[in-house]
Amino acid sequence: MSAGIGCRDLRVHAGGRELLSVPELHVASGRTLAVLGPNGAGKSTLLRALGLLSSHRVSGQILLDGRPATRSQMRDAIGAVLQRPILRRGTVADNVISGLRFRGVSRREARDRARPWIEALALGPLADRDARSLSIGEAQRVSITRALAAGPRVLLLDEPFTGLDSTTRADLLADLRAALTGQPTATIMVTHDRQEALALAEETALLIGGRIRQHGPTTDVLDQPGDPDTARLLGYTNLLPPALTGLAETLVARPEHTRLVLDSHDEHDDDTRSVTGTLRRTVALGIATRVDVDTSAGPLTCLHPGDVLATELPPTGGEVRVRIRHARSLNDADQDEPAARLASGTRASTP
Numbered sequence: 001m002s003a004g005i006g007c008r009d010l011r012v013h014a015g016g017r018e019l020l021s022v023p024e025l026h027v028a029s030g031r032t033l034a035v036l037g038p039n040g041a042g043k044s045t046l047l048r049a050l051g052l053l054s055s056h057r058v059s060g061q062i063l064l065d066g067r068p069a070t071r072s073q074m075r076d077a078i079g080a081v082l083q084r085p086i087l088r089r090g091t092v093a094d095n096v097i098s099g100l101r102f103r104g105v106s107r108r109e110a111r112d113r114a115r116p117w118i119e120a121l122a123l124g125p126l127a128d129r130d131a132r133s134l135s136i137g138e139a140q141r142v143s144i145t146r147a148l149a150a151g152p153r154v155l156l157l158d159e160p161f162t163g164l165d166s167t168t169r170a171d172l173l174a175d176l177r178a179a180l181t182g183q184p185t186a187t188i189m190v191t192h193d194r195q196e197a198l199a200l201a202e203e204t205a206l207l208i209g210g211r212i213r214q215h216g217p218t219t220d221v222l223d224q225p226g227d228p229d230t231a232r233l234l235g236y237t238n239l240l241p242p243a244l245t246g247l248a249e250t251l252v253a254r255p256e257h258t259r260l261v262l263d264s265h266d267e268h269d270d271d272t273r274s275v276t277g278t279l280r281r282t283v284a285l286g287i288a289t290r291v292d293v294d295t296s297a298g299p300l301t302c303l304h305p306g307d308v309l310a311t312e313l314p315p316t317g318g319e320v321r322v323r324i325r326h327a328r329s330l331n332d333a334d335q336d337e338p339a340a341r342l343a344s345g346t347r348a349s350t351p
């Protein structure tokens, strides 16, 4: 029997259509899975179905420690943190112990068990504050602490960092990661943010259109898109089909690895490392300059660090060359050798 949460042949229907189809998924105790997907992918649908919290038509098996779970078993096992924290009346400390109280733990024991979590999540200074006076970031910290303090076997996190400023988010992510380390909790976090997956989860599943397209160690999954949809989700938004590169496979590249060839910046220019197109527009983004280029095979986005002087750029509608500094082959999990050839110029790639 494998400890943790999972499902088999899970399908969710609503409004006359299938929202989710997951043949198999398992998150072991002590592990964290990030479910990464764009808006509408079915992330919350999956989380609710796994927690037996769905109001839709659900078929298949939800497994707790390898066995089909009843609602009451699941209720006892899970802690959930939603996008918007829902706190009760009372102080921060009252809220943190409420999960334990709900499970029948006495007030005194609940206080003792909650104390280390309040310290670990740096809530000590706020413990006596009225929960209604908290900022959204503080309230989410309380919500996470409440869930952890109850000692859940399964922790379900539904985009818990949405709406937090970047510093608050980074601090909370680090505190949560530290708090989960060594705990026998199977954690599933749904998110649309790659950085959150990287910071928190050993494993990542890519969910698109209600189906898991890729699943594996986070660092592998985030850097090995298998198809154009997962490439886009992972930030490889530039698609380079064979018609454009002259190579056999489709390559994908991140905008930050795609640059205009500007003579003064690129003295060792080499035609074979580049593709040509028409400059559509330039947008100054403060720390970077975005240049959109139309090629014969579709649009490309270039991202240049800093300001590119307008005088260095050809006019809108002018012909430009775009250099791909690093690209990956789709479906090439081990090595981006064709991409390396494009980058090193050993095969002609100018259309």
Ligand SMILES: Nc1ncnc2c1ncn2[C@@H]1O[C@H](COP(=O)(O)OP(=O)(O)OP(=O)(O)O)[C@@H](O)[C@H]1O
Residues within 6 Å of the ligand: 014, 015, 016, 019, 037, 038, 039, 040, 041, 042, 043, 044, 045, 046, 192
């Ligand atoms: N009752 C319903 N009837 C029909 N479709 C529904 C219903 N509830 C949800 N959906 C659809 O299911 C899909 C998945 O929704 P879900 O909320 O799980 O996506 P998500 O990945 O969590 O999105 P987001 O990141 O925007 O929160 C969406 O296309 C949504 O419109």
